[in-house]
Amino acid sequence: MSERLxxxxxYKLYVGGKFPRSESGRVYxxxxxxxxxxxxxxxxxxKDARDAVVAARKAFGGWSNATAYNRGQILYxxxxxxxxxxxxxxxxxxxxxxxxxSKAAVVVDAAIDRWVWYAGWTDKIAQLAGGANPVAxxxxxxxxxxxxxxVTVVAPQESSFLGLISVIAPxxxxxxxxxxxxxxxxxxxxxxxxxxxxxxxxxGGVVNILSGKTAEITPSLASHQDxxxxxxxxxxxxxxxxxxxxxxxxxxxxxxxRPVDFTADPGTHRLTAFLETKTVWHxxxxxxxxxxxx
Amino acid sequence: xxKEFNTAAFEYAPAPESRSVVDIAPSYGLFIDGEFVEAADxxxxxxxxxxxxxxxxxxxxxxxxxxxRAVKAARRAFEKWSALPGSERAKYLFRIARIIQxxxxxxxxxxxxDNGKPIKETRDADLPLxxxxxxYYAGWADKLSHAGYGSDPKPLGVAGQVIPWxxxxxxxxxxxxxxxxxxxxxxxxxxxxxxxxxxxxADICRxxxxxKGVVNILPGYGDAGAALTEHPDVxxxxxxxxxxxxxxxxxxxxxxxKKVTLELGGKGANIVFDDAPIDQAxxxxxxxxxxNQGQVCCAGSRLLVQESIQDEVLDALKRRLSxxxxxxxxxxxxxxxxxxxxxxxxxxxxxxxxxxxxxAERWSPECxxxxxxxxxxxxxxxxxxxxxxxxxxxxxxxxxxxxxFRTPEEAVAKANNSxxxxxxxxxxxxxxxxxxxxxxxxxxxxxxxxFNKFDPTSPFGGYKESGYGREGGRHGLEAYLDV
Numbered sequence: 001m002s003e004r005l006x007x008x009x010x011y012k013l014y015v016g017g018k019f020p021r022s023e024s025g026r027v028y029x030x031x032x033x034x035x036x037x038x039x040x041x042x043x044x045x046x047k048d049a050r051d052a053v054v055a056a057r058k059a060f061g062g063w064s065n066a067t068a069y070n071r072g073q074i075l076y077x078x079x080x081x082x083x084x085x086x087x088x089x090x091x092x093x094x095x096x097x098x099x100x101x102s103k104a105a106v107v108v109d110a111a112i113d114r115w116v117w118y119a120g121w122t123d124k125i126a127q128l129a130g131g132a133n134p135v136a137x138x139x140x141x142x143x144x145x146x147x148x149x150x151v152t153v154v155a156p157q158e159s160s161f162l163g164l165i166s167v168i169a170p171x172x173x174x175x176x177x178x179x180x181x182x183x184x185x186x187x188x189x190x191x192x193x194x195x196x197x198x199x200x201x202x203x204g205g206v207v208n209i210l211s212g213k214t215a216e217i218t219p220s221l222a223s224h225q226d227x228x229x230x231x232x233x234x235x236x237x238x239x240x241x242x243x244x245x246x247x248x249x250x251x252x253x254x255x256x257x258r259p260v261d262f263t264a265d266p267g268t269h270r271l272t273a274f275l276e277t278k279t280v281w282h283x284x285x286x287x288x289x290x291x292x293x294x
Numbered sequence: 295x296x297k298e299f300n301t302a303a304f305e306y307a308p309a310p311e312s313r314s315v316v317d318i319a320p321s322y323g324l325f326i327d328g329e330f331v332e333a334a335d336x337x338x339x340x341x342x343x344x345x346x347x348x349x350x351x352x353x354x355x356x357x358x359x360x361x362x363r364a365v366k367a368a369r370r371a372f373e374k375w376s377a378l379p380g381s382e383r384a385k386y387l388f389r390i391a392r393i394i395q396x397x398x399x400x401x402x403x404x405x406x407x408d409n410g411k412p413i414k415e416t417r418d419a420d421l422p423l424x425x426x427x428x429x430y431y432a433g434w435a436d437k438l439s440h441a442g443y444g445s446d447p448k449p450l451g452v453a454g455q456v457i458p459w460x461x462x463x464x465x466x467x468x469x470x471x472x473x474x475x476x477x478x479x480x481x482x483x484x485x486x487x488x489x490x491x492x493x494x495x496a497d498i499c500r501x502x503x504x505x506k507g508v509v510n511i512l513p514g515y516g517d518a519g520a521a522l523t524e525h526p527d528v529x530x531x532x533x534x535x536x537x538x539x540x541x542x543x544x545x546x547x548x549x550x551x552k553k554v555t556l557e558l559g560g561k562g563a564n565i566v567f568d569d570a571p572i573d574q575a576x577x578x579x580x581x582x583x584x585x586n587q588g589q590v591c592c593a594g595s596r597l598l599v600q601e602s603i604q605d606e607v608l609d610a611l612k613r614r615l616s617x618x619x620x621x622x623x624x625x626x627x628x629x630x631x632x633x634x635x636x637x638x639x640x641x642x643x644x645x646x647x648x649x650x651x652x653x654a655e656r657w658s659p660e661c662x663x664x665x666x667x668x669x670x671x672x673x674x675x676x677x678x679x680x681x682x683x684x685x686x687x688x689x690x691x692x693x694x695x696x697x698x699f700r701t702p703e704e705a706v707a708k709a710n711n712s713x714x715x716x717x718x719x720x721x722x723x724x725x726x727x728x729x730x731x732x733x734x735x736x737x738x739x740x741x742x743x744x745f746n747k748f749d750p751t752s753p754f755g756g757y758k759e760s761g762y763g764r765e766g767g768r769h770g771l772e773a774y775l776d777v
Binding site (some may be wrong): 068069072073076113116117119120121122123124127128140226233282283285286287 | 381384385388428429430432433434435436437440442449702703706713724725726727729730731733750751770
């Protein structure tokens with residue numbers, strides 16, 4: 001009896017909660033670290049990028065207005081779903097990054113725990129990043145952080161899964177929506193992540209994942225007038241500078257690439273990078289001195 | 295009752311929630327070191343359903359020897375538990391939160407049976423808040439260095455926790471979730487009239503794979519509570535209950551290094567100004583005092599209404615009270631359930647009689663009381679002065695004392711004229727008045743144009759003799775950290 005022939009997966013983009021092929025009809029070859037063919041990934045066009053922005057903008061209202069508790073539960077649900085598909089991601093990370101199965105398993109465990117870490121931040125960051133301001137006058141004065149809007153995320157090129165999750169989770173934890181440009185060389189874990197997000201109660205459009213040539217997709221996102229911020233983590237020095245210049249056109253918030261160890265404690269800077277601070281003033285009136293002496 | 299108030303237009307058919315979702319065992323042990331065990335002296339007590347007086351189960355009754363055994367188990371568990379990475383403790387707490395969500399209908403029915411409160415409340419308020427509280431503090435376990443208590447704040451050790459019967463599982467959550475998140479281990483004593491949900495929680499700890507000894511549950515009476523809070527190897531005492539017991543604990547811990555939080559009685563003022571939206575205010579007054587039969591430490595048990603709208607508010611309030619449905623707590627349409635115990639019913643009855651004897655005018659809507667169980671009609675007292683017992687003492691029942699005022703200054707003075715300082719309500723359309731009045735109130739929680747709102751992210755606790763320390767939110771971590 002001959003060995004059973006396996007069924008290959010067609011890797012697709014994840015946009016607006018659906019799994020389209022690239023509108024361009026193009027794909028490119030993805031290989032493992034030893035140049036063995038793994039799959040053909042969609043080669044996204046600028047039109048795909050614009051479609052993703054439309055989807056992210058559409059999702060922003062609902063997601064940013066969801067309670068922080070609700071967002072936390074959904075992020076935690078993503079961790080639960082990932083835990084159940086660990087074997088698949090261990091294989092994909094192992095192939096993408098040339099790691100042994102056991103080392104890849106450590107990476108995937110850390111990635112799942114990172115979702116849990118950010119799930120816990122959704123309803124806590126406001127108490128750290130906001131608060132009452134003791135202004136010198138009879139005013140109630142409260143600063144509250146709010147999500148900035150649609151964020152383009154240029155995912156890290158090397159860390160195809162832990163790095164990817166480390167840049168997506170903080171963006172959406174605070175109520176932003178994301179257009180993610182996956183690692184050019186290793187996009188498969190990102191495209192498979194889309195399948196997890198689609199089954200984790202995450203509303204469609206909150207995270208949109210594109211694969212393709214980073215230098216081809218990102219300029220149109222950096223100059224897009226309906227994108228509010230851009231995380232340049234996965235852009236090389238020259239590209240990052242060009243994208244930052246393009247981003248200045250509508251004053252996008254820019255998170256510059258910096259050396260990063262994704263296995264370390266992530267801190268809060270990726271959360272606060274995509275927050276606006278809103279301060280509300282209201283007169284407190286006056287009641288005189290009575291009532292204060294009890 | 296005047297005829298015009300008889301507005302209950304139609305009767306509802308019975309709509310009872312099914313009891314079959316919960317399986318109560320005929321007997322339960324103490325939960326010590328991950329096992330259910332008998333009390334050292336073999337004592338047991340019965341827990342009854344307050345709405346029917348039916349015996350629900352027989353429960354082991356902890357004594358001083360059991361307290362010692364549980365504290366030792368918690369001490370043994372502390373070393374490993376506190377040394378776990380925060381991210382691992384977080385995952386245990388997330389598991390507990392999720393299992394509570396999964397079993398929430400079962401726990402809601404159980405709580406209604408053992409406590410007597412309406413299923414509407416256990417289903418829509420208690421249980422969602424319980425799960426949310428564990429979910430919230432789960433997230434803090436690996437973020438303590440960000441909480442503002444230093445770069446590496448340490449747990450205290452073994453926490454001895456004593457909780458009341460009015461929100462049994464919710465008070466357990468308020469105590470256990472922050473304690474475990476910060477790396478402490480706990481010995482918790484639920485109230486003698488409502489031990490069951492805490493024992494079911496022990497089973498949830500088992501399902502979650504929580505290490506043995508991290509949570510120990512000791513059903514029992516006040517003597518077990520006292521033995522726990524005075525145990526020399528307890529590092530932290532957390533108590534929710536009466537002010538008298540709170541003061542006894544404060545004396546008992548004097549001269550020790552025990553950290554203490556006390557969440558005690560209240561006599562909340564619900565202040566209604568003449569520009570308030572009357573219908574909303576009436577709903578808020580009803581929620582404020584009749585939620586959980588008024589057995590709420592932060593109840594709005596004193597209504598302070600501006601003189602010019604007093605008649606209008608009282609008429610609307612009486613009309614609304616006439617539509618409240620009192621009866622079977624398991625019925626989904628029930629607004630007012632049973633009083634938790636015969637003892638509590640006697641206390642409420644005596645205080646209401648004192649109100650009448652001192653000259654306040656008593657009013658209740660006409661409503662039939664069930665023939666078995668512990669019941670008390672929603673009750674209003676008008677013509678109340680600040681000197682009246684019903685304006686000063688916490689009744690902890692469905693009894694509202696109505697006072698009036700003319701100016702905001704007078705409202706604040708009357709609101710603050712209390713030994714307590716837990717909660718207050720303000721009803722007005724004017725934002726600056728809300729903030730001015732809130733600024734002068736000596737109360738730990740002030741609700742404006744709403745009442746009895748709770749959230750795990752929001753700190754809760756009292757001024758003055760309502761206790762000290764805060765539970766909930768970032769502030770709630772401090773009580774369990776060595777800072």
